[in-house]
Amino acid sequence: MTQAVVLGNEAIARGLIEAGVQVMTAYPGTPSSEILPAVLTWKRRLQLNIHVEWSVNEKVALEVALGASWAGKRAAVAMKQVGLNVASDALLSAAYTGIVGGLVLIVCDDPGPHSSQTEQDTRLFALFAKVPVLDPATPREAKAMAHAAFTLSEQFRVPVILRPTVRVSHARQNVTLADVAARARPAHFKKEPARWAATPRHRLLLHEELNRKLETVEAAFESSPFNRQSELTARRSPLGVIACGVPYASARELLDEFGVTIPVLKIGTVYPLPRKLASDFVARCETVLVLEEPDAAVELQLPDRRNVHGRLDGTVPNAGELTPEVLHAILARLLTKAALLAPAAPASPWADFAKSLALPARPPRLCPGCSHRSAFYALRRIFPSALYAGDIGCYTLGTNLRAVDTCLDMGASITIATGLYQAYRLNDEQQPIVASIGDSTFLHSGVTGLANAVHTGARFVLVILDNGTTAMTGFQPTADDTRLADGSRGPRVAIPKLVRACGVRYLRESDPYDQGEFRAALEEAAAFTRDDDGGVAVVIARRPCVLYDRSPLDAQPIAVEVTDECDGCKYCLVAFECPSLLLNPATDKVEIDRATCVDCGQCIDGCYKGFIIEKEFASPVPGSLFRTP
Amino acid sequence: MNGKLLLAGIGGQGVLFAHQLLARCAAEQGYDVTGAETHGMSQRGGAVVSHVKIRSPSSPQPAPSGQLGDAPLIRQGTADFLIAFAETEALRALPFLRRGGTLVVNTASPRFLDDMTRAGLDEHVTVRALDAMAIAERLGRRSVANVVLLGFASTCRAFPLTGDALRAALQGHGSKSWQSNLQAFDEGVRAGSDPHEPSH
Numbered sequence: 063m064t065q066a067v068v069l070g071n072e073a074i075a076r077g078l079i080e081a082g083v084q085v086m087t088a089y090p091g092t093p094s095s096e097i098l099p100a101v102l103t104w105k106r107r108l109q110l111n112i113h114v115e116w117s118v119n120e121k122v123a124l125e126v127a128l129g130a131s132w133a134g135k136r137a138a139v140a141m142k143q144v145g146l147n148v149a150s151d152a153l154l155s156a157a158y159t160g161i162v163g164g165l166v167l168i169v170c171d172d173p174g175p176h177s178s179q180t181e182q183d184t185r186l187f188a189l190f191a192k193v194p195v196l197d198p199a200t201p202r203e204a205k206a207m208a209h210a211a212f213t214l215s216e217q218f219r220v221p222v223i224l225r226p227t228v229r230v231s232h233a234r235q236n237v238t239l240a241d242v243a244a245r246a247r248p249a250h251f252k253k254e255p256a257r258w259a260a261t262p263r264h265r266l267l268l269h270e271e272l273n274r275k276l277e278t279v280e281a282a283f284e285s286s287p288f289n290r291q292s293e294l295t296a297r298r299s300p301l302g303v304i305a306c307g308v309p310y311a312s313a314r315e316l317l318d319e320f321g322v323t324i325p326v327l328k329i330g331t332v333y334p335l336p337r338k339l340a341s342d343f344v345a346r347c348e349t350v351l352v353l354e355e356p357d358a359a360v361e362l363q364l365p366d367r368r369n370v371h372g373r374l375d376g377t378v379p380n381a382g383e384l385t386p387e388v389l390h391a392i393l394a395r396l397l398t399k400a401a402l403l404a405p406a407a408p409a410s411p412w413a414d415f416a417k418s419l420a421l422p423a424r425p426p427r428l429c430p431g432c433s434h435r436s437a438f439y440a441l442r443r444i445f446p447s448a449l450y451a452g453d454i455g456c457y458t459l460g461t462n463l464r465a466v467d468t469c470l471d472m473g474a475s476i477t478i479a480t481g482l483y484q485a486y487r488l489n490d491e492q493q494p495i496v497a498s499i500g501d502s503t504f505l506h507s508g509v510t511g512l513a514n515a516v517h518t519g520a521r522f523v524l525v526i527l528d529n530g531t532t533a534m535t536g537f538q539p540t541a542d543d544t545r546l547a548d549g550s551r552g553p554r555v556a557i558p559k560l561v562r563a564c565g566v567r568y569l570r571e572s573d574p575y576d577q578g579e580f581r582a583a584l585e586e587a588a589a590f591t592r593d594d595d596g597g598v599a600v601v602i603a604r605r606p607c608v609l610y611d612r613s614p615l616d617a618q619p620i621a622v623e624v625t626d627e628c629d630g631c632k633y634c635l636v637a638f639e640c641p642s643l644l645l646n647p648a649t650d651k652v653e654i655d656r657a658t659c660v661d662c663g664q665c666i667d668g669c670y671k672g673f674i675i676e677k678e679f680a681s682p683v684p685g686s687l688f689r690t691p
Numbered sequence: 692m693n694g695k696l697l698l699a700g701i702g703g704q705g706v707l708f709a710h711q712l713l714a715r716c717a718a719e720q721g722y723d724v725t726g727a728e729t730h731g732m733s734q735r736g737g738a739v740v741s742h743v744k745i746r747s748p749s750s751p752q753p754a755p756s757g758q759l760g761d762a763p764l765i766r767q768g769t770a771d772f773l774i775a776f777a778e779t780e781a782l783r784a785l786p787f788l789r790r791g792g793t794l795v796v797n798t799a800s801p802r803f804l805d806d807m808t809r810a811g812l813d814e815h816v817t818v819r820a821l822d823a824m825a826i827a828e829r830l831g832r833r834s835v836a837n838v839v840l841l842g843f844a845s846t847c848r849a850f851p852l853t854g855d856a857l858r859a860a861l862q863g864h865g866s867k868s869w870q871s872n873l874q875a876f877d878e879g880v881r882a883g884s885d886p887h888e889p890s891h
């Protein structure tokens with residue numbers, strides 16, 4: 063046993079390892095991306111026999127894990143909350159069929175949201191899918207739950223979801239690492255068609271079986287160590303708190319700070335809710351406050367909500383993260399009302415001062431030298447009046463260059479572009495439409511949309527931004543790569559071949575750093591969409607992400623300077639938008655920020671007056687801030 | 692010794708590295724440590740804050756900033772230290788600092804302290820400013836400015852981790868560049884201890 067300071071996601075990975083996970087699959091997505099790499103680290107360090115893969119998408123990842131579970135292996139799959147939407151088809155069916163080897167889904171929620179398109183509550187998804195779900199408050203607890211989830215899954219033969227929020231996944235805490243015993247289970251799939259290939263008649267039986275399982279799970283949860291009651295008194299308390307996850311940890315701290323002692327019920331097993339435990343608690347308090355994230359999964363399951371306050375009656379805001387500030391306000395109000403606390407002054411003495419400063423907002427931006435910027439800049443020049451259907455990845459930040467007008471979900475650039483095209487076609491209007499999607503996202507959910515677009519005769523330009531990696535989430539390899547998750551080699555699934563196989567007749571690959579050639583490719587593509595015999599035209603913009611692979615840049619650095627003729631018109635700042643271009647307010651001229659500039663030379667094209675030029679003697683800046691961390 | 696440290700900076704400035712170093716050092720010193728990091732979209736040049744909470748398991752007495760539990764986030768108005776890697780981020784994160792807390796800031800502007808005085812903030816907080824970037828530049832590696840600032844911070848009164856402990860953690864960090872990190876750290880410590888250094 064040793065101590066280590068680890069990220070919540072690493073703690074979860076360690077829990078999986080200690081439980082003897084043998085198959086680990088995932089599709090990257092913030093805040094879940096660090097789980098699989100941590101499993102890999104321990105697999106290597108402890109020389110364990112584990113299959114680890116970055117799957118092409120979350121549905122694939124879940125099904126691969128499920129197949130392994132059916133063959134008797136302990137399997138885990140990690141994803142972010144919206145990934146479960148993609149994998150939901152498999153999950154709802156798997157709840158009926160059940161599992162053989164333990165199957166644990168780690169699905170990370172993002173109250174806030176900080177890096178997601180929704181604030182959806184995976185615990186409600188679990189309720190809908192009829193799958194047990196655990197809700198950890200800290201990395202330490204997440205690790206214990208990851209281990210326990212396997213036991214639970216095998217005991218009741220159901221998939222189990224572990225649902226950390228971003229504040230658990232990206233919390234850093236010291237945890238105890240237990241020893242890992244190597245475990246080898248035989249691979250053995252026992253044929254049972256009435257279960258694994260059930261027809262609707264058998265599905266009804268499986269549904270009834272699942273309901274019975276859930277009853278026994280609920281009974282077991284009544285005495286689970288993940289649920290804890292404190293400060294129960296014989297008298298009815300004027301106020302009690304039921305809390306889960308991070309809001310529990312925060313509320314606990316706040317109550318200590320206030321110095322008040324009230325009953326608190328911590329729920330770690332959210333679904334199926336141990337209703338007897340919860341009801342008894344509610345009965346012993348005059349009012350109960352429920353604190354949970356991001357929605358109201360516990361509150362909804364309480365049999366009697368007459369004295370209960372929470373998200374549902376507006377006592378707790380029904381959107382956004384329950385930060386310590388939000389919880390402080392809620393608790394202080396209710397405690398004061400219950401005469402348990404004297405009203406206090408606002409906590410932060412300088413909140414108003416900071417607000418009064420009107421500090422510059424720092425929206426996220428594409429990195430200096432990002433190849434997506436070059437591609438978007440070219441797009442804006444060739445298609446000044448296009449509708450831009452965007453997608454999910456770093457390149458969503460093409461909004462900053464006004465080259466992304468929509469962002470819905472993974473792969474929707476292509477399908478939304480198809481819908482836009484059909485809408486304008488009905489009116490006989492020739493509206494230029496451009497879709498942009500990254501390499502990893504294209505492989506995740508773009509291929510089906512492209513086959514559909516070609517088949518139904520849609521016409522638009524599709525730009526596949528291929529920077530050789532899944533950059534946004536930490537540079538995971540894609541299927542269009544010979545590298546696998548664990549560094550071994552596998553066959554490459556080439557994007558150009560997939561595009562051709564979808565029936566696309568115009569395809570060009572071009573380096574967006576070569577602005578002239580890239581624009582020519584876009585112009586040709588545009589012409590193809592207008593041809594009598596035209597259709598979807600695809601341009602693959604191929605250039606490695608500068609953070610991921612700097613070697614092409616280092617081989618050919620192009621240092622730039624701004625000439626004295628710069629008249630401060632700000633065109634480059636707005637249209638090219640590189641963070642390393644700064645306006646010096648004293649001289650009213652643009653300057654290059656040497657600390658962050660990566661010498662890509664791309665902004666030479668970003669000043670149409672020609673005032674940004676190549677420096678004669680290129681000298682790479684040592685230790686740039688934007689080097690690979 | 693208990694403490695709540697808030698780190699504020701811009702994506703790419705090494706806030707995560709600083710967080711990891713402090714957390715590891717605290718654990719090596721036998722403390723319980725918990726905290727929250729910023730990852731993902733907001734890391735692309737956006738404002739990044741990291742929360743670090745250090746608690747001594749043997750002394751359950753509350754810190755000046757209140758009881759420390761397992762919650763990852765520091766509430767506004769309760770941080771003992773705000774370590775800011777950029778001036779704008781210092782001001783943005785200021786609401787986190789408690790009355791009587793200490794602001795450690797990397798700034799090239801000698802006016803920063805005057806501005807704070809004019810706003811009346813120096814009556815309630817201790818402000819310690821250093822041009823850590825200039826020192827890092829002098830060392831030939833701009834990327835170590837974060838470590839310079841940590842060295843500087845370690846000389847603050849009541850800082851929960853000693854310079855020696857942090858040096859040890861840096862050495863054991865396993866990074867290839869630990870030697871230049873150590874040098875940067877020591878420069879920060881020197882700037883913090885030397886009254887003649889232009890630490891504004």
Ligand code: SF4
Pocket residue numbers: 427428429431432433434456457529533534607608609610735
């Ligand atoms: S990480 Fe790579 S792809 Fe993402 S913004 Fe930076 S350079 Fe572009």
Ligand code: SF4
Pocket residue numbers: 430431620621622640641642643654655658659660661662663664665666
């Ligand atoms: S050369 Fe120009 S475009 Fe490239 S990073 Fe430097 S300022 Fe930005």
